[in-house]
Amino acid sequence: MTENGLKGKVFDIQKYSIHDGMGVRTIVFLKGCPLRCRWCANPESQLDTKEMLVSRPKCVSCGVCEQICSKGAMTVDANGVTRVSENCDFCGECVKACRGRGLRIAGDEYTVDQLMEEVLKDEIFYISTGGGLTVSGGEPLSQYEFLKELLNRAQMRGINTAIETCGVAPEEHFADILNYVDWLLMDLKHMDDAKHKEWTGGSNKVILKNWETAAKNKKQIICRIPVIPGFNDTEEEIADIARFVSSIGINEIHILQYHNLGESKYLALGRDYPLSGVKQPPNERMDELKACAEKHIEKVQIGG
Ligand code: SF4
Ligand code: SF4
The missing domain is CATH 3.30.70.20 (Alpha-Beta Plaits)
Known part of the structure; x- marks a missing residue:
């Protein structure tokens, strides 16, 4: 194994996950994100510092x-x-x-070797289930060089790779990372740029460009929509997203029910929770939104 001195800031490692990609997976959560989504369940992921x-x-x-x-x-x-x-x-x-x-x-620092050592502990499960490594965040592309090296090393070992991304990254970085990714789990939160900026702190313009790049790359792609009351929980808003991803050839959407499980972490960081008092959308509402998305997309599921 080579050691090139790159270090990544990691805020969590989850083993034996059956979400966030296929089969049994190890999820590595990298610190740092350019967005500030009001509903973020991992506020400790946002800053790139410890x-x-x-x-x-x-x-x-x-x-x-x-x-x-x-x-x-x-x-x-x-x-x-x-x-x-x-x-x-x-x-x-x-x-x-x-x-x-x-x-x-x-925000513990790891070298690629150290993370690979963790990831390889469960190699037997990846082989038997078709699982592998998922890199999440934060926004994993905010540590682009480290992410690339980690994914490359996993792929060279024959391990299936996935990333979870909000889609905000320089276009050249995004296009390059696709070369090292087997499964792309990518958010699309809102088609209206003003509303996107208001609720996430960032524009959706680069996200939409990166979506088009991803679709052309023909990777296995799942579009994920966090359903947030007051932000994007109308049929019209879900249909807008479904129509866009369908138009670029994507055929799978996961709609994710808002929850406030991250609220205690805001307190733990000495911060206020931006969506205090907001309730989880009822299951019936999620069913209605799923039915709405199904008018445009072949495969739709709740959760993911
Ligand atoms: S607060 Fe804790 S971690 Fe920070 S300097 Fe003091 S002992 Fe060390
Ligand atoms: S004051 Fe709280 S955080 Fe500090 S050592 Fe005691 S229990 Fe732990």
């Missing part, structure tokens, strides 16, 4: 982290809320000392 999460349910306000931190970065305030300051250098001493496992650092 972050500390303080779990409110697990923290018992014991103050051990405050005592152990030699940089004075931890404080437990009068209300028992534990906070981390900019002085934190992520040495990890407090994480080890916290008995309640209330602290987590997101």
